[in-house]
Amino acid sequence: MPSIESEPEDVAKLRHMASEFTEGFNTGDVERLMRFYGDSYVDINLRNPVQSWQERREYYAQVIRRSGFHVQVQPEEILIRGDFAFIRGTIELTPGSVLGDSVRKELRYLEIAQRQQNGSWQVMWGMDGPVQEYTPSLSEESAPQRGSERAAARNT
Numbered sequence: 001m002p003s004i005e006s007e008p009e010d011v012a013k014l015r016h017m018a019s020e021f022t023e024g025f026n027t028g029d030v031e032r033l034m035r036f037y038g039d040s041y042v043d044i045n046l047r048n049p050v051q052s053w054q055e056r057r058e059y060y061a062q063v064i065r066r067s068g069f070h071v072q073v074q075p076e077e078i079l080i081r082g083d084f085a086f087i088r089g090t091i092e093l094t095p096g097s098v099l100g101d102s103v104r105k106e107l108r109y110l111e112i113a114q115r116q117q118n119g120s121w122q123v124m125w126g127m128d129g130p131v132q133e134y135t136p137s138l139s140e141e142s143a144p145q146r147g148s149e150r151a152a153a154r155n156t
Contacts, residue, residue, distance in 0.1 A: 014085055025064060030057055038114075042125040069095050075089040085113040091107040092106055093107065110127055112124055
């Protein structure tokens with residue numbers, strides 16, 4: 001049974017993981033970022049989402065080799081429930097070249113990590129995607145109609 005640590009210590013460890021991931025990715029040190037992965041990982045964004053540790057390592061090696069960008073990972077909310085942590089945050093992608101292109105992309109991510117018996121954390125599931133703008137409309141005309149409302153509208 002894993003030891004129970006105080007939540008601030010666990011939050012600090014999980015934030016440190018994000019920092020180490022950022023540094024590992026940006027310096028091309030795949031081993032540095034892979035320290036936080038277990039035997040398998042589920043990447044919801046992939047068509048075949050379940051990866052072994054070695055498959056995940058190769059995935060990151062390929063992404064880093066061909067990416068041409070740097071990442072900045074910023075956890076924004078960390079919820080710890082027992083031996084599981086839910087980490088929600090932002091990933092900023094910026095071109096790796098200093099020559100021009102200053103287009104920055106922002107992604108949101110969610111990862112699930114599990115506390116190990118030694119008190120460390122490993123990510124086990126994750127997903128990320130682009131930020132989407134959404135402004136709810138206050139107009140009833142643009143609100144979706146329920147089935148009974150659509151039927152009533154057709155019959156008038």
